[in-house]
Amino acid sequence: MQYKIVIIGSGNVATHLAKHLQAAGHQIVQVYSKQKKNAILLAQEVGALYTDKIHEIFTEADLYLLAVRDYAIDDFILSLRLPEKVVAHTSGSVSLSGLENISKICGVFYPFQTFTNAIPVDFKTIPIFIQAENATAKRILTEVAQSISKLCQEISESQRQTLHLSAVFANNFTNHIFHIAQTILKKEKMPFEILFPLIKETVSKLMLQTPFESQTGPARRADWKTIDEHLRQLEAFPDYKEIYLILSESIMNSYHLEK
Amino acid sequence: MQYKIVIIGSGNVATHLAKHLQAAGHQIVQVYSKQKKNAILLAQEVGALYTDKIHEIFTEADLYLLAVRDYAIDDFILSLRLPEKVVAHTSGSVSLSGLENISKICGVFYPFQTFTNAIPVDFKTIPIFIQAENATAKRILTEVAQSISKLCQEISESQRQTLHLSAVFANNFTNHIFHIAQTILKKEKMPFEILFPLIKETVSKLMLQTPFESQTGPARRADWKTIDEHLRQLEAFPDYKEIYLILSESIMNSYHLEK
Numbered sequence: 001m002q003y004k005i006v007i008i009g010s011g012n013v014a015t016h017l018a019k020h021l022q023a024a025g026h027q028i029v030q031v032y033s034k035q036k037k038n039a040i041l042l043a044q045e046v047g048a049l050y051t052d053k054i055h056e057i058f059t060e061a062d063l064y065l066l067a068v069r070d071y072a073i074d075d076f077i078l079s080l081r082l083p084e085k086v087v088a089h090t091s092g093s094v095s096l097s098g099l100e101n102i103s104k105i106c107g108v109f110y111p112f113q114t115f116t117n118a119i120p121v122d123f124k125t126i127p128i129f130i131q132a133e134n135a136t137a138k139r140i141l142t143e144v145a146q147s148i149s150k151l152c153q154e155i156s157e158s159q160r161q162t163l164h165l166s167a168v169f170a171n172n173f174t175n176h177i178f179h180i181a182q183t184i185l186k187k188e189k190m191p192f193e194i195l196f197p198l199i200k201e202t203v204s205k206l207m208l209q210t211p212f213e214s215q216t217g218p219a220r221r222a223d224w225k226t227i228d229e230h231l232r233q234l235e236a237f238p239d240y241k242e243i244y245l246i247l248s249e250s251i252m253n254s255y256h257l258e259k
Numbered sequence: 260m261q262y263k264i265v266i267i268g269s270g271n272v273a274t275h276l277a278k279h280l281q282a283a284g285h286q287i288v289q290v291y292s293k294q295k296k297n298a299i300l301l302a303q304e305v306g307a308l309y310t311d312k313i314h315e316i317f318t319e320a321d322l323y324l325l326a327v328r329d330y331a332i333d334d335f336i337l338s339l340r341l342p343e344k345v346v347a348h349t350s351g352s353v354s355l356s357g358l359e360n361i362s363k364i365c366g367v368f369y370p371f372q373t374f375t376n377a378i379p380v381d382f383k384t385i386p387i388f389i390q391a392e393n394a395t396a397k398r399i400l401t402e403v404a405q406s407i408s409k410l411c412q413e414i415s416e417s418q419r420q421t422l423h424l425s426a427v428f429a430n431n432f433t434n435h436i437f438h439i440a441q442t443i444l445k446k447e448k449m450p451f452e453i454l455f456p457l458i459k460e461t462v463s464k465l466m467l468q469t470p471f472e473s474q475t476g477p478a479r480r481a482d483w484k485t486i487d488e489h490l491r492q493l494e495a496f497p498d499y500k501e502i503y504l505i506l507s508e509s510i511m512n513s514y515h516l517e518k
Binding site: 070113115116118119121125126127151162164165166167169173177178180181188190192195196199200202203208210213214215219220225226229230233234239243244246247250253254 | 271328372380384385410417418422424428433436443453461462466468476492501510
């Protein structure tokens, strides 16, 4: 079935969701954003109306997707009332229960991916996790998720929060470590691309064996001569030196090696 | 040209190198390993003789590749003498100069990849970095590298050591962080595979924009509410809690956010 949807938010998640929901045949009737300019831009792209005022949000849509930053969800919990409407937020960490102030027919619609506005995504392969206690909310959110993704799955609140935490490690922290590697290479005027074959192999191996089995390197061997040499090379980057030491010790702990 | 090569070592690097060098037409005349069983196994695979005694290493080969652990290289510097022969080690971090005790025609032959014995690799796409001051060593090592890889490149000692350090971040540390993510998911009985679309996207983005541009997540937004919640979830993993905090602070530092 095709639904009338209001998108609340105009950031990366809101934008990718709005475009893919529209492409799947749903009607985006309105885009809300506190940043009027962003609301207009996204609304134009998906053929919707826009508003930057919470009290102007249409009350006649079928589904309201709150794709705003976690800390902004509270504003809507305080001031938005849509009884009888399906309302869901898209956050990995915010609890579901607060949404009951907006509508009893509430849930979570959590697309599990890192979104950047400029980079298109294949939504079909992005897992969407649905959490809802209300049966109607669960049915409609699942249906909408399945209209844009092949990987739709029900999840509990604690699973969702654990998943979000694991994603901070698997995406945010690995990405930051790639940034560190790039910064270190710059010192010697070497291009980041030099690491691509190594990075691709690191990830390919994850499909074949556990990261625990794949681990190599000085910390895995408790090779303190090399570790000390690396710490010396990192003198110019005190942040990175600390990260190097703590991650090396954590690797040694994992294999019960002497630190 | 095809060379007679002695492989010193029987670990992951020695094994992959020996097999690919033989496949490229070189003759592996001997495999040395302190672990006699390993020397025999690898020697059989590549049609070579074997020894577990340094004084039994043939003196009539063209090239000697020291593919042993960093700390073991010193043993050979002390006891192996092969004047007039080309000798190279395969280490990212050990300096070249010590090898001059073995032969003046020395260099470094550094295949830039993470090797696991059980997993085959496509050597053609593995960068091999050559460092040599001696012209003959440079020529022969480059020729041998080009016989197995399309990506052969000359490098200075400080570049090689920086490259090795950056690889510890890009491979060892990201791999350990994937292990942490897997451990966290296990707590909620969720499979590691759930992270694969996210991990693939994290790496795909590296080809399109810098990791600095790609960064998202609570630390990037200095979202302490979520960070504190995650630290609370990590109470059962003190190691991981410390890593979470230090990496989050380092991300905030990168963007000059308030910690």
